[in-house]
Amino acid sequence: MKTPLILTRLCTAAVFMVFLTACQSSNVMVDYDTDANFSAFHYYDWDNDSQTDSQTDNSLSLNPLMLERTKTAVDNALFTLFLNRATKEAPADILIRLNISSETYNQEPNSRASIGFGSGGNNSAIGVGLSLPIGGDTIINETRIVIDMIGVGDNKLKWRGSNTIKISDQSAEEITSLMNDAVAEIFSHYPPS
Structure with a gap:
């Protein structure tokens, strides 16, 4: 292995570890x-049984771009963990x-209401507050990665x-970043301690 590749991997692993300590997910x-x-x-190597599954009720089929983003994020995370893609000379020990x-x-927008009471001296007051969101429902796509x-x-x-x-x-760039972060969080638990 050449020295620049080792340095690149060590730097990448260091950045990866700093990121992982900064943000952990409860998901x-x-x-x-x-x-x-x-x-x-x-x-x-990638297992041929990798698949995508979409819920049939009120769901759109999975975007192929999302699958590619996820695979790229997994490849990058495994690279930082010093796991290499299998070749003819170096066969796979593990399938992904x-x-x-x-x-x-x-997702419906949140609305809030509040009532306040106050008094001072001979005066008293009642206040009512109501917060109604402007705009309609937000469409949420919840993607689970296993x-x-x-x-x-x-x-x-x-x-x-x-x-999840x-x-x-x-934007597409923000989705790619979210996917990279989600996969990095998963692999922050590998190998098990």
Whole structure:
């Protein structure tokens, strides 16, 4: 391996670790095989069973761009964890299976009301406040990402991480950033300690 590539990976890993300590998500869920030797995994490949699943009720089918964003985010995260893509010379130790589900729904805007009472001296007052949002419902796309790592030798699940992101009116760049962050949060739990 050439020195510039090692330095690039170390710098990338350092930035990745700083990011991970700055933001943790309560949406991340992880499970793993307690008998698995995660230090033995060096090369990965994509499993052919990776799939997308969309809820049939009130949902749009998953955007193919979202799948590509997720795969790229996974490749980048694995690179920072020093897992390399398998080649003919270096076969995969682990397969990555990606499952993405997406559901779209309308979120009604919040309205609020309050009542206040006050008195001072011989005077008293009652105040009523009402907050009504301007505009209609917001369309929310909730996307759940599940990443499985499956052993090549025994075809058993070794590690699973998942996260959920909500997208409303973000730009393509912001969605890519959200996906990168969500995948990075998942892999902040790999390897298990």
